[in-house]
Amino acid sequence: MSSVRKGYVRPLDLKHGRVDLTHGSGGRAMAQLIEELFARRLGNAYLGQGNDAAVVPIPPGRLVVSTDGHVVAPLFFPGGDIGCLAVHGTINDVAVLGATPLYLAAGFILEEGFPLADLARIVDSMAEAASAAGVPVVTGDTKVVEQGKADGIYITTTGIGVVADGADYSGDRARVGDRIIVSGTIGEHGMAVLAQRESIGFSAAIRSDTAALHGLIASMRASGAAIRVLRDPTRGGVATTLNEIARQSGVGMMLQESALPILPEVTAACEFLGLDPLYVANEGKILAIVAAEDADGLLATMHAHPLGRRAALIGSVHADAQHFVQMTTTLGGRRIVDWLTGEQLPRIC
Amino acid sequence: MKYIDEFRDGELARGLAAAIERAARARREYRFMEFCGGHTHAIARYGVSDLLPPGVRMIHGPGCPVCVLPIGRIDMAIRLALEAGVILCSYGDPLRVPASHGQSLLRAKATLGRPGSTGGEIRMVYSCADALTVAQQQPARQVVFFAIGFETTTPPTAVVIKQAQALGLRNFSVLCCHVLTPSAIASILESPEVRQWGSVPLDGFVGPAHVSTIIGTRPYEFFAEEYRKPVVIAGFEPLDVLQAILMLIEQVNAGRACVENQFRRAVTREGNLKAQQVVAEVFELRRSFAWRGLGELPYSALRIRSNFAEFDAERRFSIDYQAVPDHPACECGAILRGVKRPAECRIFGSVCTPENPIGSCMVSAEGACAAHYSYGRLSGQSLSQPRESAVNR
Numbered sequence: 001m002s003s004v005r006k007g008y009v010r011p012l013d014l015k016h017g018r019v020d021l022t023h024g025s026g027g028r029a030m031a032q033l034i035e036e037l038f039a040r041r042l043g044n045a046y047l048g049q050g051n052d053a054a055v056v057p058i059p060p061g062r063l064v065v066s067t068d069g070h071v072v073a074p075l076f077f078p079g080g081d082i083g084c085l086a087v088h089g090t091i092n093d094v095a096v097l098g099a100t101p102l103y104l105a106a107g108f109i110l111e112e113g114f115p116l117a118d119l120a121r122i123v124d125s126m127a128e129a130a131s132a133a134g135v136p137v138v139t140g141d142t143k144v145v146e147q148g149k150a151d152g153i154y155i156t157t158t159g160i161g162v163v164a165d166g167a168d169y170s171g172d173r174a175r176v177g178d179r180i181i182v183s184g185t186i187g188e189h190g191m192a193v194l195a196q197r198e199s200i201g202f203s204a205a206i207r208s209d210t211a212a213l214h215g216l217i218a219s220m221r222a223s224g225a226a227i228r229v230l231r232d233p234t235r236g237g238v239a240t241t242l243n244e245i246a247r248q249s250g251v252g253m254m255l256q257e258s259a260l261p262i263l264p265e266v267t268a269a270c271e272f273l274g275l276d277p278l279y280v281a282n283e284g285k286i287l288a289i290v291a292a293e294d295a296d297g298l299l300a301t302m303h304a305h306p307l308g309r310r311a312a313l314i315g316s317v318h319a320d321a322q323h324f325v326q327m328t329t330t331l332g333g334r335r336i337v338d339w340l341t342g343e344q345l346p347r348i349c
Numbered sequence: 350m351k352y353i354d355e356f357r358d359g360e361l362a363r364g365l366a367a368a369i370e371r372a373a374r375a376r377r378e379y380r381f382m383e384f385c386g387g388h389t390h391a392i393a394r395y396g397v398s399d400l401l402p403p404g405v406r407m408i409h410g411p412g413c414p415v416c417v418l419p420i421g422r423i424d425m426a427i428r429l430a431l432e433a434g435v436i437l438c439s440y441g442d443p444l445r446v447p448a449s450h451g452q453s454l455l456r457a458k459a460t461l462g463r464p465g466s467t468g469g470e471i472r473m474v475y476s477c478a479d480a481l482t483v484a485q486q487q488p489a490r491q492v493v494f495f496a497i498g499f500e501t502t503t504p505p506t507a508v509v510i511k512q513a514q515a516l517g518l519r520n521f522s523v524l525c526c527h528v529l530t531p532s533a534i535a536s537i538l539e540s541p542e543v544r545q546w547g548s549v550p551l552d553g554f555v556g557p558a559h560v561s562t563i564i565g566t567r568p569y570e571f572f573a574e575e576y577r578k579p580v581v582i583a584g585f586e587p588l589d590v591l592q593a594i595l596m597l598i599e600q601v602n603a604g605r606a607c608v609e610n611q612f613r614r615a616v617t618r619e620g621n622l623k624a625q626q627v628v629a630e631v632f633e634l635r636r637s638f639a640w641r642g643l644g645e646l647p648y649s650a651l652r653i654r655s656n657f658a659e660f661d662a663e664r665r666f667s668i669d670y671q672a673v674p675d676h677p678a679c680e681c682g683a684i685l686r687g688v689k690r691p692a693e694c695r696i697f698g699s700v701c702t703p704e705n706p707i708g709s710c711m712v713s714a715e716g717a718c719a720a721h722y723s724y725g726r727l728s729g730q731s732l733s734q735p736r737e738s739a740v741n742r
Contacts, residue, residue, distance in 0.1 A: 258359070267350045273475075330354075331362040331587050333396020335724040 012036045017116040024110070024144025037120055038140060041127040046103070046138035054138035056103055061162035064099035066090055069156045075122065077196040079188070079207030080283075082155055083125035088212045088283060089234070090159035091133055095214035096230040096286065098169045098221060099161035104130060106140040106157050111150040122153065133212040135159070167221065173228040174249035178317040179295035183216060183286040183302055184209070184310040186238055187266045190280035195269065206265050211284030216307045225298040226291035233287050236340045239278040241287055242325045243339050252320020255327040255337060261312045279340050289317065356586030357395065365591040366400040372598045379405045381597050382687050383555040384534060386413030387585040389717060393724035395587040405594065409717030411533055411643060411685035412557060414498040415442045416709040416716045419641040420673040422526050423448040425663075426495045427457045429524065430469035433666045436487065437471045437524075438480035439495040444473060446712045449673050477502075477509045477523075484513070484521035493662045494523045501559040503527045503651065504624035507631035510653065510660045522662040525653050528638065530560050531568045532649035536640075537686050538576050551687060553597040555590060556582040558612050565620025569608045577606040584612040631657055639672055641709045642682035681708035684717050691721040698722060 012032060022029035039047060046054040070086040087104065094101040106126070110119070130137050137157075192208040217230060229249070233241040238260075246253050262277050270277045284307065290298050295313055302308030315327075325337040373379060383389055389409045392398060398407060411417050423446050430437040437454075444455045458471040474480050477494050484492035496506045506523060513521045534554065556569055561582045569580045579600035583593030593611045600606065610616055631654060638650030653661040662668070675681065679701070680694035691697050691710065701707040703719050710718035 264350045267353070271350075271353060329395045329587075330357045330359050331395040331397065331400065332359045332366075333399035333587075335394055335396045338723045 012116060014116050014120050019110045019112060019114040019116065019119065019144055021112055021144055021146070024142060030142065034142065037116070038123060038142070041120075041123045042106075042130070042137045042140070044136040044138065046136060047140070052139070054103070054105075056138055056160075058102070058160075059162055061099075061164050064094050064097050064161045064163050065158065066093035067156060067158040068093060069154065071151065071154050072193060073151060074193070074196050075118065075152060077208055078192050078205045080210040081122055081125050082153065083122035084129035085208075085210050085283060086155040086157045087126050087129035087133065087135070087137075088210050090157040091135055091212045091214055092232045092283075092286075094159040094161040095212075095217045096169065096232055097161075097163060098167035098217070098230065099163035100218070101133070101135045101159050101161040101212075101214050103138045103160045104135055104157050105160075106137050106155060108140070108142045109150055109154040109156075110142065110144045111152050112144055112147040114152050119153065122155075126155075129212065133214065135212075135214075169227060169230045171229055171231065171245045171248035172250075174245055174251050174289045174317050175228065175291075176251060176317055176319045177292050178228055178289050179292050179313055180242070180253060180255070180315040180317065181288045181290060181295065181299060181302070182233075182238060182261065182312055182314050183213075183288070183308045184284075185261045185263045185266070186233070186282055186285060187262060187270065187277035187280035189234075189283040190237065191266050191269045191275075191277075193281075194273070194275075206263070206269060209282055209284035211307055213284065213286055213307060216302065216305045217286065219301055219305050220286075220288065220298060220308075223298055223301040225294035225301070227288055227294075227298070228291070229287075229289035231287045233282050233285055235281050237277070237279040237281055238287065239276070239325065239337045240340050242337070243323075245287075245289065246320075246323045246325050249317075250323060251317050252323055253315055253317055253325045255315035255325065257327050257329045259312055259314045261310045261314075278337060292316070353586075356584070356588045358588065361588055362400060362591060365588065365595060369400075369405065369591065369595050369598060370402045372595060372602065373402050373404050374602065375404070377404060379552050379598055379601060380408055380550055380687075381405070381553050381555060381594060382408045382410045382537070382551050383590070384410040384412040384530070385555075385557045385560070385585070386416070386713065386716065387558060388555055388583065388590055389413070389720050391585055391587050391590055393720040396724075397587050397590055400591065401594070405598070407555075407594075408551065408687035409684070409691075409720065410537065410554075410687060411640070412499065412530065412560075413710075413713050413716050414502070414528065415446060415713040416681070416685065417528065417533070417640045417642065418443060418446060418497055418526060418709065419639045419670075420448055420675070421639065421671050422524075423454065424452075424673065425668050425670060426493075426524055427452055427454060428668060429493050429662065429666060430454075430461060430471050431457055432469075433491070433668075434469040435491040435493045435662075435666075436483060437469070437493050437495055438474045438477075438483060439471065440475075440497065441473050442713055443495065443497055444471075445706070446709065447706055477505050481509045481512060481518075481521060484518055485516070488520055491520050491522070491665075493666075494521070495526070496523045497526045499528060499530050499557070499560045500563045500628075503628050503632065504563060504621075507627045510631050510657050511627065513660055514657060519659075522660045522665045523653065524662040525632070525651060527632065527651045528640065529649055529651070530557055530564070531572070532646055533640065533643065534569075535572055536643055536646050536649070538572065538578070551578065552601050553579040553581070553606075555593045555597070556580045556608070558583060558585045558589070558615070561610075561612065561616045561620065563621050563624050566608050566610050566616060566618050567620070573606050573608045579606045580608045582608070582610045582612050582616050584615065630654075639670070641675065642685040644682075676707045679708040681710045681718075684708075684710055691718040694718070 302311035
């Protein structure tokens with residue numbers, strides 16, 4: 001990161017300015033964008049090294065790396081925006097493997113013409129999320145593409161963490177008899193984004209649940225419960241994530257519909273649009289598969305954490321050669337909770 | 350949630366199931382067709398079949414507007430976007446329906462330009478009013494609303510056509526594919542298979558919910574009487590369906606065949622007269638219309654009256670319907686008529702899956718095959734039951 005001499009360049013116009021191609025050309029304009037917009041907000045000692053890569057200390061343990069591209073539309077939605085989502089999503093992907101997230105790297109693809117005010121707002125939100133989570137953004141990259149070649153802004157974040165030996169939470173470890181716990185109410189992120197995207201004016205605004213979950217996961221690990229699998233049910237929702245785990249572990253699952261925690265406004269919005277909350281994305285929830293004898297203890301631990309207050313036991317793992325996830329409905333019947341097919345599209349009738 | 354939970358109550362369901370068990374005569378089989386996709390979906394999603402005694406069998410009917418849409422109609426919509434360069438606005442349901450040459454609206458959408466470019470465009474809308482808004486916002490572009498559905502979605506289409514006329518819009522038109530429920534039911538009762546076998550393997554119908562709020566219960570009286578088949582109009586909630594099944598069994602046992610209304614909280618005998626009036630003003634009967642799986646059915650669909658000709662996309666863009674044969678191995682026709690079950694189709698679940706639908710019944714979540722694939726594949730198979738319930742305490 002080069003330094004720009006004061007007096008030669010007018011400061012960035014963060015009110016009315018827009019991203020142009022010079023901001024990605026490697027010249028002064030790019031240096032100015034990085035310095036005045038990114039570094040000022042995300043600043044920390046590692047980013048301040050000013051190199052194309054950061055040198056960071058790593059505590060003992062095995063390294064965990066995860067990367068995630070964020071392409072959400074709209075960029076701003078009730079409860080969050082693409083900035084904090086890019087931080088939370090990657091932290092969660094590292095944390096569900098039992099690791100302590102340590103550092104983030106961020107790559108930005110900006111479309112020519114993108115308002116600098118929006119960019120500043122997004123980077124502010126990233127900085128706030130990273131600082132609240134205690135996981136700094138230590139290196140980054142910015143590219144600008146011509147108008148029409150991107151949708152405003154894309155952010156890719158990579159997270160690094162360490163995991164102690166012996167802590168192994170993998171999707172193939174669910175066993176027959178285990179219990180399935182979800183850390184709170186489901187479907188809020190997907191419905192918040194959908195309502196905003198399609199300008200559907202629900203009277204009660206649904207807020208995204210986007211949150212960094214490593215704190216909750218740390219307390220769950222500290223409880224000593226025999227946790228087999230941790231997974232964040234993002235795209236495809238709880239149903240898709242459970243199907244993945246069932247296939248990886250070679251087991252079946254049975255859910256209890258009446259036990260699923262869902263906010264009434266999410267139920268109402270899903271009813272209205274013909275969607276099933278089991279398939280709607282979450283950005284601040286964990287699914288945990290835990291040994292039956294530890295389920296109650298783990299649930300109590302989760303209830304004591306602000307992000308786990310509405311945690312609920314929603315089902316159990318059983319033997320099934322076909323690895324079906326099923327559900328006992330409120331009516332007392334049974335249905336398959338299948339993989340999501342294509343995109344959930346609202347129905348007319 | 351209020352007004353939802355009441356109709357999905359497990360205890361009431363068990364009570365109704367017990368009453369059905371008591372009412373159903375041993376050694377006799379009851380075969381009822383639920384006409385609507387909404388009922389099919391409710392039965393599958395809530396596992397209603399698990400609550401029925403073995404002698405009561407539900408047959409999924411053709412009442413999914415997406416499923417009965419012929420390939421040639423989807424082709425017309427795609428041609429409008431690709432060749433005529435219009436902004437085609439469609440409900441979400443038809444987007445994935447397979448059309449000719451491996452196309453679908455969703456695939457065609459991917460080959461078109463970005464919103465804002467001058468070429469054709471395919472957009473998903475939640476209501477026909479949204480399509481009208483697009484036309485108002487883009488006066489330089491031709492906007493076509495792809496109007497599908499039974500009598501429930503017809504009045505809103507009629508209203509936007511009238512609004513477009515009142516606003517003097519010159520860039521808005523409708524590709525009208527609205528179809529009529531009573532003629533579809535009549536065709537099931539008169540299908541070639543039926544004539545061949547002499548009698549219909551059906552003991553009664555669970556009648557449409559939302560459609561009946563518009564047309565009322567009166568249109569069903571004719572064929573209840575003519576074909577001696579009881580009809581019970583029912584709501585789309587699982588308890589509605591269970592109660593309707595009980596009412597049908599009671600009619601069959603008593604040897605009656607009349608139209609009864611379980612959905613009295615929303616349906617009257619006369620229906621919504623205002624909606625009927627606006628539909629009659631804008632639409633007229635088509636002499637014949639092709640239904641996927643059922644073939645050409647006389648007087649089974651609507652077209653736009655000549656007073657509103659300028660809002661008829663078929664006339665404005667001079668596009669014709671060209672019939673396209675269904676996949677030869679596809680049994681959708683027999684399944685839609687209740688002659689076959691999804692699992693009896695050779696390609697069900699192997700070649701034809703929700704990810705790669707061949708037949709129309711696999712496309713919409715309300716289609717008989719998709720509902721069976723997604724929710725009901727287990728029925729009839731031996732199940733490994735969880736040894737204990739984790740959450741029933």
